[in-house]
Each structure stands twice: as structure tokens, then as C-alpha cells.
Amino acid sequence: MVIILRPQDDAIEILDKISQFLAERGMKVSEKKTKLTATTDGFDFLGWNFKVQKNGKFRCVPSVDNYKTFRKKAKAIVNNSNYGATTKAEKLAPVVRGWRNYHRFCKMGGTRYSLYHIETRAFRVFNKEAKKNRYTSKQLLDKAFPSVPYSENKHINVKGEKSPYDGDLSYWSERNSKLYDSHTSKALKRQNHKCGHCGLKMLSDEKVHLHHVDGNHKNWKNKNLLAIHESCHDYIHMSKRQS
Template structure:
């Protein structure tokens, strides 16, 4: 009965390993044809991926395993979708196969969720069927724009780690590349994007015309182009569409973009006014309503903050990378609230401190740890005095607890051998780097898989 509903003849196609391998094979073909700009063959493989049951099964599995806020799912529980059973998945699979090119988005729902700064933010979420359709289009578009988009766009590709972005900044601002002569121009675009017309954006989409019309319906219904974390969790197509919207920028100045932040490395002979006018003309060509962007122009000797790091040049011309003061104060506020809480014992405080300090030291493991302004030495002494006051703890037991919480990772700032660059001489592509997939890389020249 199940095979007749799924229109399958072989039981081996039900295994997830087989479905992932088939999807990976199709996405490899799409990536190779888009890399050599064979657009006719790329559109053929895109239509082939839409017709396959493999991509639809993976999209339904992704949505069913996705964990979002329980407040958001209260809307679906109220409409009777409390249990997303096997029968519902099969009906959704048949619905995606029959009406993929004639899809009409359902009624949206808006919720207010606290962001990282403690303020309420409005988030729009669609139904489960609409989000499954978005995941299916995302599986279709990702390998195409993995090859088409510029290498300066760092927030789009899953395989680019945060430390890879730090490595790029360290290479551009180091003493060997004359970083002490450079100036930094940082531009932050206002999000969500307020677009007058979506015509220049729809021209950039290399998709079937019917899929473009459905994406236009989603945008008119309230799908916001944004890089917000909550919005990307609710609607999985938002991050990809926002990166495509800001793509196509060309400049002779060395630049990178992460999310809505653009960073220009200006040399001594390069003018910042021409760069700003070029950015303004580019944003006007996209159809944005206003050019309300925050820009910052500093020298490297003054220092600047980017993604939680502070980059500054010393008087000798050496580059210093330390945690930013804003992130350090925010981290101290979270950690001190645990240590100064009298409801917790010493063991519970150490258990609560361990994940926070581990995440802090892993993120800033390639920063200069000799800087005392952002050091954890004084806080460790404060935690030792507080934990020692407990009756059950003595000097040696508190020291053992703090050694487990404030662990020292094995690395050296001068010998950054752990900071590996992902891209080698050959271009590599990772298509299925989701939460429950293994990462597979292959070379487009020889076709061999790289581990």
C-alpha cells in the first residue's frame, strides 16, 4: 500500500542513504553545469530534480525534524496539525508532485519573539506545506548559486566557518600585506529590505518562470528578505534569497560581505567617496526605497569591530585581534549572574559556567590571549573566592572545579596551524551540509571525492 501511494517499485529507494545519494548526484550535475555556464543543461537537471521523489522526501523529512519555538507551533496545533503522521506526509508528498508549478501560498501568521538584544521582533511564518515547498526550491537553487555567486560573499556557503572569515581578515590586514597603510570602510545595509519593485531581483533568479511567479507571490504575501536568525529559522528560503538580492556588486577595491555588512579594504591611493557613490548607485539599481545605511570610515590604528572581533594595528605595525568590548561586557553579564546567584551550589555553578566558557574560548581561540582588557583571569579569581565560601568546598576542590570549567585549549596565537583554509587549489563543493547529513566534497576537475 505504501509503495503504491509513493509510486515506487523498489524497496531500496525508501532507505535514506539511497535517497541522499541520489539527491547528491543530481545536485552535482547542477553545480557542474552552472560552473561552466551551460544554462540549458542546468535547467534540464533542475526540472529532473523537481520530478524526483527523492528531493520531496528530503524536504518533508527536514521540516518534520526541524525544531522551532513552541509558541510558533501553537498555531499549527490549533488547526489540527499536532501530529505530523505518516499519512499526512504521504498526502503532502503527492501534493508537491502534482501542484509544484501551480502552488499558491496559504495564509501567513505573525508572531512577536524576543531577539538577542531583548527587544520584540515581528516574525512571519507560513504553514508546513509552504515551508516544504520552500525547502524543495532551496535544494534546487543552492548548487546553482554555489557556482554563480561571488567568492566575496561569505555568509551564503555552509562550509565557510567563522574562523575562515577571520583568516581572510588577518591576511588582508597583516603586516606582510601592508595593513598599516589601509583604511576600513564598513557599510551596513538596513534590514529587512524595503523594495519598491521586485523586477530586478526576479531577473537574477535562474529558475523556471512558473517558480519565479510563486516566489513573487510569497514576497507579496509578506516574505521578508532579511538575515535575521529567527526569520531564517521560520522561513528557510529567506537567507538564500537575501544573498541573491545583494549579489552582482563589482568593484576594483578588495571587499567582502557577510550578511548585510560590507567591508572594504582601502589602500592609500583608493578613494572612499567613489566607493560610496558606487555602493549608492548599486543599491538604487536594486530598487531599494531609501539609502539609509550606516557606514564607518576608520584607520586600522583606531581599530574596528567585525563579527565580535576587534582588529587594531599596533605602533610597530603588527595586527592585534581581540574580542570586542561589547561582546566581552555581554559575556561578563551572563557569567556573573550565575556566579553571584545564591540559589545555586558550587557544582551547579561550575556546570552552568562550562558551556559558556567553552563557547567563548572556542570562538576567540585565535585571538591574542595576552591582552588583559578582555582576559578571564580576574573573573576566575572572583569565581574562586565565591565558590570557596561554600561549606562543602575547600581550596583544592574549588580549584579542581574551576580547572574543569576554565579549560585551556591547546593552540598558539603565533603558530596558527589549527586555522585551516577549507579551499585548496581545486574548487570544492559541499551540497548536503545540513544537520543530519554527512559533508561530502568533490573536485569539479577530476570528480574525486575529498574528505
């Protein structure tokens, strides 16, 4: 747990309040896993780096470790000699789209987070392949690095006095659906924010997966898309492998 302190905050007082809050729920603060930090020093959390700059503006960017992990995964696909350019583009697309979607509320400008260097490397590799030219390589590049719009600091605020502990499943299910891309979000809305497999409400403690009913991941028609729990998705595919 990371506790963010403003200049006027008292660290001990804040920590005591949090300890009391957790104690009422049968939990306690772990000293090893708890960090007290000033907003101006910044900190990493869940793949992001948060910091309040000298001008007072809040800034969120992908953390260094998160970016390095993503870059390593992308480079492994680009440099894999067992794949042709078309296969590389198909394998890169979901990796890039997922990474960009995850960070769509961060500052993603500049050559680093725009993936300029990785794209340039991929283009050169694609263009070296037989029967490929600059035009076809550019087409594959656009497919491999799909653009995802980002809007810095446009996080969805929690309404009023709402809390994950208040038991309002409808509110939290509907709110969490807005955190996903358009296809998943629309599927959740059609399903009244319930899992398309088990019928239970979607809660924030489990990821939502988009399932292609006919198994064709190129078929994006609404009737072929179901928003389901991650565990339900695993169960469906495990059952198919065993049958």
C-alpha cells in the same frame, strides 16, 4: 558593512566599486549601515575589534562590548545564590568554552582576556561553600573555566579565487567545518559535511550544532555525536517536548 581603507586607497573609488558589485546582484549600499574607516583607527565587527598598529602588525581582540556581555553573563552565574558550586561550574563551562572558541584566533593573553579576575572571584565563591576546600574548589574552577588554545591571526584563508557566490557547496561546506571545535569538525567530516538530521549540505548561512543522540551531554563517544543545522536541532528538541 565596514569598508577598510589603506592610506593609499581612495574612499570614493572603493565605495563606487562595491556599489557596482552589489547593484549587479540586485542590492545596494545602505548609507546608515556603512562605515568608512582607516585600518589604523580600528573598528568593531561581530564581537571583534580589528586594528592595524603603528608597527604595521594586524591585531584582533574581543571588542569591549563583547567582553562586557560575556563578563555579565559569567558573573550572573557565579553570584547566583540559588546554585551550588558544582552547578555553577557546570553552567559556566559551556559559556566560557563557547566564548574562548569564538575568539580563538584573537590575541587572548593578558589578565583581561585570560579571565584571571573572573576566575579569582569564582574561586573565592566556591571556596566559601560548606564542605569545599582549596583543592576541591580548584578542581571545580578547572571544570568551570576549560582552557581553549588560541592562535592569533591563524584564520583560514579562502582558497584562490573562491567566492561564496560560486555555487561550490562542497568546498564551502568543508572549509566551514574547520571553523568549529574538534568534536563538531570531526562529526562533519564523518558525515561528508552534511547535516546528520536532514542530510543537506552545511552552508555558512546557518550555524552548525553538535547533537547528543541519547540526550546525555556527558557522553562524548563518536556514535553519540551528530553535526546538524541549528534549525534541525531546535526541531528535534521541540518534538521531544511535545511528545
